[in-house]
Amino acid sequence: MSDDVTDTLLEIPLFKGRAADHFSYERLGGLTNRNFRIGVEGEKDSYMLRIAGEGTGEYIDRKAEEVCARVTAKAGINAEVLYFDAANGVQLTRYIDGAVTMNSQLFKDLGAVARAGQAFRKLHDCGENFSTEFNIFTMMDEYLTMLREKNAWIPDDYEKTQTQAEAVRAALARAPAPLVPCHCDPLAENFLDTGARMYVIDWEYSGNNDAMWDLGDLSVEAEFGPAQDKALLEAYFDGPPPPDKHARMVMYKAMCDLLWTLWGAIQVANDNPAENFTAYAEGRFENCKKLMASGDFKSQLAVLTG
16 A cells, blocks of 8 residues: 555544554545545445645645535535544545445436435535635635736636626625535535435535535536526425526536636646646636627626626
């Protein structure tokens, strides 16, 4: 086994008295972190170990993440959190047996889409607040500042498109939504489906936010079409959605692509080798521009501007 994985496990109090050869592991996916399914000699249950990626401490508040992870585990949305070290981002959770890691293809099942909507509603109505706020426009400003300080690359014409997004900022601010605990980074792969229940994992970017951000971001990340958007909204609202909520969801579909464009540029600046983040950022940027030019986006923006 990799020495750093072994060393990390042996520092966790749950495994006090264990030896390196008591562990087995399987490397799982992850864009910025290293994730492992851990087996322990003599134990039936498996565990999930997350070792934080290099440089992620620059833009992820690990203390805030721990609050989010524990609140959502208590609410039955997240996996059980067994250990969390906010100093280095090491996290150990219970492995969820019988669950399938979702992707855009699996989310073509409208039943799975509905379970995701119900999980979001359970999260947003859990009654506990997170310790930080996720404000997309503040984050854009912070990410741009970080990139400029590094004299780093951003896609051509980015700032022109962000200027166009100011109309969205103004429209959303006309009737501010209440802030509720939100995942804020709902990649399809952050959903684990048992067929009866949907779990949501990876709370690094979570914070109090407009609930419709989560729905809009999932729609983009999992490449939803109109039927999936309808199923998601109706499962969440237990019926047809209010027009203004639908409109806010569509606004956030564009804004999440704009935000993750900058996030991708930060990965480029940090020389993250996990994938081609230049192509990732450029792809997200093109998606944003395409959606903002669509008739649906313009009509939904008109709903908010009245």
